[in-house]
Amino acid sequence: MIPLPPREIAPGAVHVPGWLTLDEQRHLVDACRAWAQGPVPIRHTVLPRGGVMSVQTVCVGWHWQPYRYTRLAHDVNGRQVADFPGWLADLGRRALSDAYGPAARAESADGGSTTSQQYEPAAYGPNAYEPDTYEPDTALINFYDGEAKMGMHQDKDEKSDAPVVSLSIGDACLFRFGNPETRGRPYTDVRLASGDLFVFGGPSRFAYHGVPKVYPGTGDPATGLTSGRLNLTMRVTGLR
Ligand SMILES: O=C(O)CCC(=O)C(=O)O
Numbered sequence: 001m002i003p004l005p006p007r008e009i010a011p012g013a014v015h016v017p018g019w020l021t022l023d024e025q026r027h028l029v030d031a032c033r034a035w036a037q038g039p040v041p042i043r044h045t046v047l048p049r050g051g052v053m054s055v056q057t058v059c060v061g062w063h064w065q066p067y068r069y070t071r072l073a074h075d076v077n078g079r080q081v082a083d084f085p086g087w088l089a090d091l092g093r094r095a096l097s098d099a100y101g102p103a104a105r106a107e108s109a110d111g112g113s114t115t116s117q118q119y120e121p122a123a124y125g126p127n128a129y130e131p132d133t134y135e136p137d138t139a140l141i142n143f144y145d146g147e148a149k150m151g152m153h154q155d156k157d158e159k160s161d162a163p164v165v166s167l168s169i170g171d172a173c174l175f176r177f178g179n180p181e182t183r184g185r186p187y188t189d190v191r192l193a194s195g196d197l198f199v200f201g202g203p204s205r206f207a208y209h210g211v212p213k214v215y216p217g218t219g220d221p222a223t224g225l226t227s228g229r230l231n232l233t234m235r236v237t238g239l240r
């Protein structure tokens with residue numbers, strides 16, 4: 001199947017359908033399976049008021065618990081999460097470069113005129129367009145069974161406005177991408193399928209987003225995931 005072309009959903013938010021090859025998806029599924037075992041096993045995150053998230057989450061680099069990052073997983077088993085691997089950071093840089101196009105490079109190379117540039121670099125702030133210097137140091141890996149969902153939220157526990165790179169594998173879902181001001185409209189509903197890349201940075205870095213629904217049975221077992229949906233988001237914590 002020929003994937004749809006990249007689409008800008010909101011300023012700085014780009015959906016790239018079918019970005020990962022099947023091999024890359026398999027590799028990511030294997031890696032996520034290993035991380036799910038430990039040193040800090042995958043779990044349903046417990047929220048401060050006692051609610052339990054329907055997705056299961058495991059982290060690498062830094063451990064996320066609502067609403068902060070720590071080196072040790074105090075809310076699970078007190079251990080340090082796995083290191084953030086270099087190959088994943090490389091994948092993140094390639095993702096940014098592919099999502100935002102050659103804009104930043106073309107601009108610095110020839111002083112402003114660009115060739116196949118789709119988006120306006122000036123509007124996006126310094127971090128969105130520097131794929132080469134992107135240094136993600138944490139990844140949150142979420143597993144959704146057929147019933148799981150995620151409410152509208154902002155990714156705002158990072159002390160950096162560098163873009164978030166999101167990769168999806170397995171069952172497709174309805175991904176709702178909104179605006180930085182409110183949980184409600186305006187938002188755009190996007191179907192994220194296996195292999196899709198979604199990047200949000202610049203003016204959309206702190207936009208509300210969520211997953212109202214997963215579509216069971218829509219994934220390709222050849223990814224290594226026979227049911228459910230895997231989502232991996234890389235971020236720059238800005239912590240040290
Ligand atoms: O599953 C997704 O596509 C989004 C996950 C997400 O928003 C998050 O982990 O913060």
Ligand SMILES: [Fe+2]
Binds near residue numbers: 153154155209
């Ligand atoms: Fe999020």
